[in-house]
Amino acid sequence: MSKAQTEIPYGTLDLLILKTLETMGAMHGYAIARRIEQVSGESLQLSQGSVYPALIRIQQEGWIRTDWGISETNRKVKFYSLTRAGRKQLLVEVANWEKATALVARFLEVST
């Protein structure tokens, strides 16, 4: 492997998807996967396919909903968008993430 790639920390894919949908509005699966790759500057090791199991789970939680739309290749595809519950969940997930990183950061500071 030429470039140093990081795996997505466990459980953060949900957060990345929610954040993406918040910024970009309704998108289909491919666009979500591409967007995550682009924002992470190709430094993320992500199989694009892995967004789909994550999407179905988030959808079952009621955080996103799907609408049928037409893709750039003229195919019927699902467009995902945030629900009200999803926006709330995003705030929770962001807060959790910040809490966790702050904790880890402080831990590292103290230990060094």
Added chain:
Amino acid sequence: MNLRRLFASLLALMRKRRLDLELEDEIRAHLELAERDAVERGLSPEEAYRKARRGFGGIEQMKEEHRDRRSLRWIETLLRDFRYGLASLPRAPGFTAVVISILALGIGGTVAMFSVVDAVFVKPLPFPQPDRIVGVWEAPRPGAVNATTVPQFVAWNRLAKVFSALAAEQPILAALNDKSGPSRIAGKAVTAGYFKVFASGAKLGRTFTSEDDRPGAGPVVIISHAAWQSYFGGDPGILHRRLILDGEAYQVIGVLQRGPFDRDETQFWKPLIFTQDQLASDAHWLTVYGRLNASATLTNARERMRALYAALDETAPMKERGGTIVVEPLKQLLVGSNLHRSISVAFGAVLLVLLIACANIANLLFAQGATRRTELAVRSALGASRGRLVAQLLTEGFALCLLGGAAGIATAWLLIRVATPLLSQSLPFTADVSLNLHVLAFAAVVALGVAALAGVLPAVQASFGNLTDSLKQSARGSSVMHIRVRRSIVIGEVALSLVLVCGALLLARSLVKLQQLDTGIRVENVITMSADLPLGAYPTPQKAVLFYEAVARRLRSTPGVAKAGLSTYLPLEWISNGEAMQVAGAEKLVRVRFKRVDPGYFSTLDIPVLAGRGITNRDREGAPRVVVINQALAAGLRDIARMANPVGKMVRLSSTDYTEVQPLMSDVQIVGIIRSERTSSPGSPDPAVVYVPLAQAPNPHIKLLVRTHEGTASIMPSIRQAVREIDSNLPLGDVATMQQVRDRTLAGASRPAWLIGIFAFVAILLAAIGLYGVLAYSVTQQRRELGIRMALGARPGDVLSQVLRRALVMVSVGLIFGLIGVFALTRVIANLLFEVSPLDPLALATACISMMVIGLLAAFPPASRAARVDPIATLRDAG
């Protein structure tokens, strides 16, 4: 997992196919888009195709993950096995039919029996706040309860603060005249609080208020919903109609809601209005029920009532003192210990049948598992894990038991429909036997239990055997373990069946003993019926006496009638107590029971006069008062009053007069002694009975006894005609032959005999099927061995006896275990037996021998098949 996700998962489970298709579409669209982007960035179509797929990652893994994420994976597998199980059932229709019918029998019987248990013991009484309803009794001595006197009841009603309602009842019978002629209906005279105690409301009109049982209140009546339907066709204008009871018109003021009272024989309720005499009398005749008020508990109600009784005691007559009051929950009063025992034993028996059915199913699944070894071995070779195979077999067993359970519920429904009319006589009226949620839940538990019991062992066996061996054709050795397990199952079945057969035989022996029991009367060709003279038509004792004499004379001259007699109580039936005899010179009262009889009574029943004389036509009003006593009383007088020969002696008696109670009367002469007739079920000694001439102490409630020359089947029309000629408005009720009366009294304890008999029959049948199955299988397995032996010179007779011997060994081992079970259960059944030991050698021997015979019968077909094995064919076949 939260509820929302669970729901979504289940939804996804149901929409599996659509979701899979949608996912396919998404993947295709995704790849197309990725390819397009790659082409735009200048890659060749082939490179773009590869790049898109590389970027996407493993498609199949992703799909699996998608399925895992969105739904409950194990349920999906389970459903698939289940569907597979159901689909495989029709492939072996004979097997499936046998298993399902066995399950239908086992589960159906158990569930039907449980619905009785549920109705009698589990379900709360069908009244609001049922645990607050109590019966209140006087208890003159510890262990004995008695009906209550009117003064006591009135005092309780006024002073007791623990009840929100208290009411007394007295059962009554009345003649109802409608288009179809006179008929007798049962009712109750109750005080005003009665329906408040049971918290039962009226569907139409109202229930009683305190105005209704005041002296001088108008005649009113409340009828049950059932009576409204059957006598008035559900007439909505019923409240404007009158009910003619005993020739007197009663205004109908209410119709009860449909409910428990419709199962009772009581059809109407009228207010119980106490007369001045009753208010002063110390006769015990009221049954009292109360509803505890919100703040009272059973314990403090008991304490308060005891204190109240003690306070009242000081004013009570001398002989009444020293007792107490018993407050019992209604529920306990309704279920007697006899019924309790009968139901428990019957339920235990049906559980045994279920257990045998389980064993049989296990046996059949076992056999079927053996035939499927090849299929399982192939699956295992293709990579199915052992756990996966066990799960599959279990699920298939479960599918089978589910079908069996459904068939069982249908059977139970049928059984309940058929048996309820037969049972309702023996069950309290509050018991509503039905397939409710309790019962269905029980059925589900039973079906699951059966699935677990019958399914686990074969499943484990089928998958744990050396499966690769099964792929080879010559896997004969591996079935040794298998046949051993099946043999132990059959032994268990034989043991359990023996327990049931012994129980049935013991109960049957007990019934036979009861039939042989000397009742002191001649039962054959006697038909009995009852009549209640309405006070309106027979206001005086003289009128009643005229009627009695006329009816007896008319009956005796009826063709076909040999003898006729009248009495206030039937033989073999309970006689009310409370009277006493006092002998001159002796301090102590002798407790006696009164039976008023006419001159024909003793001869109609062939009761012999042992000393002195019987009752004659001359013992009428105006003549000296006389009585005849039974042997038991004569013996009692000898003990208490040292009276060696009571005939001719003068005694004092307390007596209930035509309508009310009178104190002791003197100058009664004992003129004869008769042999005791039985008045109750076995176990209790004959009570002391005084036979009073009906003409000297008439009573409006009488029984007619008629002995015919031959048979009682066709005599009733002439009897009715005879009575109609004397009084055309008087209905005859409770028509029963003396034999029926006898059975009713005596059969009580052994009532479950026929039920246990049916269970035992089913058990034997199941055990025989099991035995047959095992032997048939082992004969098939040993064809080769048998062939060799016969080729070496064994005769068919040797082979036959060898197989039969094997069956006998299995049955014998089963019998030994069964006998151990019988010994362990002696205490359970002893209570239900009459003069038969629970270890009665005759019953035990008969049971063992019949099990042996049935075992041989079941073994015979496989044995004769073994004897017909063609040695050459088998040897060639086996190669």
